[in-house]
Each structure stands twice: as structure tokens, then as C-alpha cells.
Amino acid sequence: MFSRRQFLVASGGLGAAGLVIGVLPKFSASVALIDEAYAAEVFEVTHSDSEWRAMLSAEQYEILREEGTERAYSSPLNNEHRQGVFACAGCDLPLFSSDTKFDSRTGWPSFWAPLDKAVATRQDRSFGVLREEVHCRRCGGHLGHVFEDGPKPTGLRYCMNGLALTFKPQA
Numbered sequence: 065m066f067s068r069r070q071f072l073v074a075s076g077g078l079g080a081a082g083l084v085i086g087v088l089p090k091f092s093a094s095v096a097l098i099d100e101a102y103a104a105e106v107f108e109v110t111h112s113d114s115e116w117r118a119m120l121s122a123e124q125y126e127i128l129r130e131e132g133t134e135r136a137y138s139s140p141l142n143n144e145h146r147q148g149v150f151a152c153a154g155c156d157l158p159l160f161s162s163d164t165k166f167d168s169r170t171g172w173p174s175f176w177a178p179l180d181k182a183v184a185t186r187q188d189r190s191f192g193v194l195r196e197e198v199h200c201r202r203c204g205g206h207l208g209h210v211f212e213d214g215p216k217p218t219g220l221r222y223c224m225n226g227l228a229l230t231f232k233p234q235a
Contacts, residue, residue: 109155109203120154127225128154128205131190131197136171139226144173147234153227154205159183160222160229168214168221173229175222176214183222185210198222 111119116129126132141150150160150173159182160175168174181201188197188209198207207228214221 105204107202107204124153124227127228131206134225134227139173141173141226141229141231144231149232150229151232152200152205153230154200155203157200157202166215170223172223173226176218176220178222
């Protein structure tokens with residue numbers, strides 16, 4: 065897994081090369097502005113860094129708090145087909161209904177719609193690509209990205225990291 069923050073640290077070492085070609089400084093500056101805006105967001109559920117580390121596995125911490133990505137096809141939630149709700153692994157907020165889950169053949173749990181007022185989005189320009197990042201609206205945990213290549217009725221594909229979610233079967 066490779067987080068945006070790790071990429072920013074690595075790109076700092078490439079700054080001299082970026083000055084020569086004139087691309088990297090512009091890219092790094094735009095990512096830094098996004099990180100500053102993210103840091104200014106206030107969430108209902110907050111914890112110190114050490115508290116998050118104690119609450120989450122190392123892999124969950126990397127995804128939820130450092131915007132990492134799990135390896136494709138590694139999540140058991142890909143094969144979860146029972147009725148229920150997928151919640152945030154960071155704060156337990158219900159995020160997606162199993163009724164909106166579908167097999168996107170991408171290797172990550174995918175949904176065509178979140179529950180009402182469950183997630184928020186913001187532009188993600190990491191790695192030089194414009195994407196729409198999805199995070200938990202209550203704790204700010206990084207969940208994945210949303211793309212406009214999903215099924216009807218929304219045409220959206222919420223491509224989520226399985227480690228960012230927990231599954232609660234319907235009773």
C-alpha cells in the first residue's frame with residue numbers, strides 16, 4: 065500500500081528534477097493545498113494519532129488515516145452477499161446498504177450509492193490524476209473513490225477499501 069503522504073515525502077526528494085522539467089512543483093503544490101484544506105475540516109468523531117493507531121490495525125490506519133489503498137481482490141468483503149449494512153471501520157457509522165453493492169470486477173467492494181448523509185467527497189489530485197475521494201462524513205476516514213462508470217440507477221461506482229469497512233448482517 066502506498067499513501068498520498070508517502071508519495072508527497074518521496075516527491076520532495078525529486079524536487080530538483082521537477083524544477084528542471086517544471087511539472088513536479090506545480091503538482092506538489094496542488095496536492096499540498098488539498099492536504100491543507102483536508103486538515104482544516106472538522107469532524108464529529110476525532111481522536112489523537114496515537115488513539116487512532118490503538119483503535120485500528122496497521123493496515124486500517126494506513127487506509128483510513130493516511131489515504132492508502134489495499135491490494136485488489138484482498139478483501140473478504142468482495143464476497144459478502146448477505147443482507148446488511150457496511151459501516152465505517154473508524155467510527156461505526158453506517159455507510160452503504162448491501163442493496164446497493166455490486167460486482168464491479170475491480171477487486172474492491174463497490175456500491176452504486178451510499179446511505180443518506182453517510183459520506184462526503186473532495187477532489188483528489190494525488191499521483192497527477194483528478195479523482196473524487198470518498199471519506200466518512202463523521203470521522204473523515206478515507207474510504208476510496210467514486211467514479212462515473214457504475215450501474216443504473218446512479219451510474220456511479222463507489223470503489224471502497226474493504227479494510228475501511230465493517231459488515232453488519234441484517235438480523
